[in-house]
Amino acid sequence: MPPLSRRRLMKYAATLAAAAPFRVIAQTGAAPDPTLLAAVRDHLGYSVGFRRKFGTGIYSAPGRAIPPSLAAMTVRSITHRLAQSSDMRRTCALLHWRGSDGRLHGWLLDGTGVIASGASAGPYESLSFLLNALRVDARTATRAPIKRGSPRPPPPVFAAPTDPRAHFARARDTLLPGAIAAALAERSGRLLILPARDTGSAPYAALPLGDAMLADRWSTVILPDIETLADPQRTFDTRLDPRNALVVGNPDLSTDPAYEWSDLPGAAEEAQAFAKVFGLPPTRLLTGKAVTRERVLAGIDNYGEASIVYLATHGLANSVNPMDGSFVALANGHLYGRDLRTPRFQAWAAWHPLVILSACQTALGKTFDGGTYGVARGWISAGAGQVVASLWNVSDTATQLLMLHFAEHAFLKRQPPEEALRLAQLDARSTFANDPAAWASFTLFGAPSAAG
Known part of the structure; x- marks a missing residue:
C-alpha cells in the first residue's frame, strides 16, 4: 500500500471527525491530551523522515512544522481504524514517544480513545539492560562471524543462569507505564505498537502481565510509521500460497x-x-x-x-x-x-x-x-x-x-x-x-x- 500522503490523511481524517469523535471530547468536552498531540505531530514527521532516508539515504524530519489540526485529525483516524479492526478481533494500539523531558511516554488506545497512559519514571535511553540480563551476546558468540585474518576469540565464559524476571518487570514498567500494563492484563487481542527509539526491538511476548505473559493474551505488530496506524487501507493480505x-x-x-x-x-x-x-x-x-x-x-x-x-x-x-x-x-x-x-x-x-x-x-x-x-x-x-x-x-x-x-x-x-x-x-x-x-x-x- 503506498504511503498515506499528508493531503490524503487530512481529507480522510476530516471526514471522520463527526462520525468518530474522540472519547475524551465526547465525555468531558476537553481537547485531546496536548502531550499526545505533540507525540502524534512528531510521529508524522518521523514518517516523512524515514521515507526520505530510504529514498536518499539522508534522514530529515519536518518536526513541529506539521499543524496541530492534523495531529487531532490523526488521533480521530486512529480510534476509528481501531474500532473497525475490532469488529473482527479486539485491536488496541500502543503509542510510544520520548518527550522533551527525556521520559518515555505511552498511550494505549482502542476504538473509543485513550484507555490508559503513563510515562517512565526517569529518562529513557535504551533496553540494553534487558539484553545484558538475557546474555544474548555471550550465549550466541559462537554464531557471530569472524573477520578473516583476525584471531579467533576465546570461548565465551558462561556464568550461572540468573532469573531475568526482575529485568523483564523493569522493562514492562518502562514500556507499559502507568495503567497500561494493568489494562492489557484485563484484555486480550492484537496489539499494534508504534515505537520510539529502540522500543520496537523489545521482546514484548515475554513481558509479564499479572500471572501471565503478554504472549498469553496479545499478538503484536510493530508498525513502521503512524500512517500505517491511521489509514484503514494499510493492511496485509493474508491470502498466502x-x-x-x-x-x-x-x-x-x-x-x-x-x-x-x-x-x-x-x-x-x-x-x-x-x-x-x-x-x-x-x-x-x-x-x-x-x-x-x-x-x-x-x-x-x-x-x-x-x-x-x-x-x-x-x-x-x-x-x-x-x-x-x-x-x-x-x-x-x-x-x-x-x-x-x-x-x-x-x-x-x-x-x-x-x-x-x-x-x-x-x-x-x-x-x-x-x-x-x-x-x-x-x-x-x-x-x-x-x-x-x-x-x-x-x-x-x-x-x-x-x-x-x-x-x-x-x-x-x-x-x-x-x-x-x-x-x-x-x-x-x-x-x-x-x-x-x-x-x-x-x-x-x-x-x-x-x-x-
Whole structure:
C-alpha cells in the first residue's frame, strides 16, 4: 500500500471527525491530551523522515512544522481504524514517544480513545539492560562471524543462569507505564505498537502481565510509521500460497572474502522441511552454493505472485550505517539494505509479500526517535507487507523449532502471521520454558493483517 500522503490523511481524517469523535471530547468536552498531540505531530514527521532516508539515504524530519489540526485529525483516524479492526478481533494500539523531558511516554488506545497512559519514571535511553540480563551476546558468540585474518576469540565464559524476571518487570514498567500494563492484563487481542527509539526491538511476548505473559493474551505488530496506524487501507493480505514461496536455507559462505561463518544445519533443515510440507517446486528452494545474490534477487522478481520470501541464513546489523552495512548473508555476494532501494521488485506495487528473515539481528539497525531503521524497515519500504525479523543473535536450534511452528500456524492452520507468531512462541516456550531469549527472539514488523 503506498504511503498515506499528508493531503490524503487530512481529507480522510476530516471526514471522520463527526462520525468518530474522540472519547475524551465526547465525555468531558476537553481537547485531546496536548502531550499526545505533540507525540502524534512528531510521529508524522518521523514518517516523512524515514521515507526520505530510504529514498536518499539522508534522514530529515519536518518536526513541529506539521499543524496541530492534523495531529487531532490523526488521533480521530486512529480510534476509528481501531474500532473497525475490532469488529473482527479486539485491536488496541500502543503509542510510544520520548518527550522533551527525556521520559518515555505511552498511550494505549482502542476504538473509543485513550484507555490508559503513563510515562517512565526517569529518562529513557535504551533496553540494553534487558539484553545484558538475557546474555544474548555471550550465549550466541559462537554464531557471530569472524573477520578473516583476525584471531579467533576465546570461548565465551558462561556464568550461572540468573532469573531475568526482575529485568523483564523493569522493562514492562518502562514500556507499559502507568495503567497500561494493568489494562492489557484485563484484555486480550492484537496489539499494534508504534515505537520510539529502540522500543520496537523489545521482546514484548515475554513481558509479564499479572500471572501471565503478554504472549498469553496479545499478538503484536510493530508498525513502521503512524500512517500505517491511521489509514484503514494499510493492511496485509493474508491470502498466502506457500507453494509460490522463495525459500533459502544455509547458503555456502565458505568463500566469503570478509568473514568466516559458522554452518547452520538447522537453517537447511528448516528450509527443506518447509519445501517438503508445502510441495515447493525444486527451483524455489535454494540451499548451499545455489544461494547466490543473483539467484535470490532474480527469484524474487520472477515468481510474480510469490507471496512469501523465506531467508534462513546469517544476518548482520550495522547501527551506524544500516543500509550500507547491514545484510543477510548469501553465497557470492550478500543482500544489503541498499539493494532494496533499487526498483527491482516492480510487482510489489500491486502485491506485498511476507518476508521471513530467519537470521540474526534482522530487526536491528540505527536508532532514531521514531524507531529503528534497518533491514526490516528496508524490506517494508521496498514494498513488503510484513517482515518477521530477529531481535538478536538467535539460536540455530531454537529458531528452527520456532519457524516450523510458525509455518504450521500461518500456512496450514491459516492464522494471520501475527497470531501465528504468537502461537509459535507459546509452542516454543513449552520447550524453552525458562529461556525467553530462545522463544521470544522474533518480532513481526509491518502492517496489521486484514483478517486480524
